[in-house]
Amino acid sequence: MPKVGRKSIGCAAGVLIVILVVVGVIVVRSIQLSQAPTQPIAFSHIVHAQANRIDCLFCHRDAATGQAATVPAVEQCMFCHSVVAVGRPEIQKLRSAWQRQQPINWVRVHRLPDLAHFYHYPHIQAGFDCSVCHGQVQQMAQVRQVRALNMGDCVGCHRQYNAVAECGKCHY
Template identity: 45%
Template sequence: MIMHRVLKTKAGAMALFCALMVSTLLTGCKFQPGFGYNKGYAPEQPIAFDHSLHVNTNKIQCQYCHNQVERTKHSNIPALSTCMNCHLQVATDKPDIQKLREAYDKGESIQWVRVHMLPDFVHFNHNAHIAKGVNCQTCHGPIETMKKVEQFSDLSMGWCVNCHRQPENKAPLNCSTCHY
């Protein structure tokens, strides 16, 4: 009841907002904007993965590692067995590769931090976009040049709808295309 009275006034709402911001700063919490506004988000990963080395230098196609993207709605994080196809022999002296090997030998997985996020009520079908010829860079940006993956596009509803509205895309615009 007291909170309701406080929030009824602009000053009360502003005071609550300021208190939340100060507590966020004092506790060291990182403030993440809402879904669809994470452009530039580049979290630390448990193991550094350089897409520019793997894609540009070594010419590995996206679908070699993300091998489910053409067949399923969701792209996959590569299994360690995919990494180990090369790294049982390549760069075995590097500390990050040794971490990979240790997890692989124990039958564990690496707990990667998700970079591209959408709300639970939105679905994005990767294989439908791949089948229509949309390349990875359309949404993920120049991923092949990224030493550290970051969210390139804001992935907001407006951003997606603008792409669907392009006449050359001939993409559906009804709500149920993306929303459950």
């Protein structure tokens, strides 16, 4: 076999390994992203946001004005569940938390590392729909993360819309 042939076989093998590693990383990352944690109460966005058409901002009240979107307090659930579906086991959990004045410890799905700061309000006020970053949550029985929302993703969108690029706006 001529030398050149061997070299190109070696080269092709090298390229193949790189491709396999890249594909592997993408697959592992998307599996991590598509996992939804089990929540203490089987709350479904399909039931609330789709079937009953409750507005996202009715529950996530601070998204348009604050840093965090916030998850509603038990009191807000009881606004309806003191009369709606009261006999069901998952609602009994809710009622007993309410009676004991204890919060529900919802498991966070999205969480940036402490070194980075994200604010909901400038994004909502700029007109982005929740689905731009969170996907079709109203079709999720359990919320999962669908978009990377890492630095490359943030900066990529900021570039596209001529928004801030200074390190200090996201890191301080």
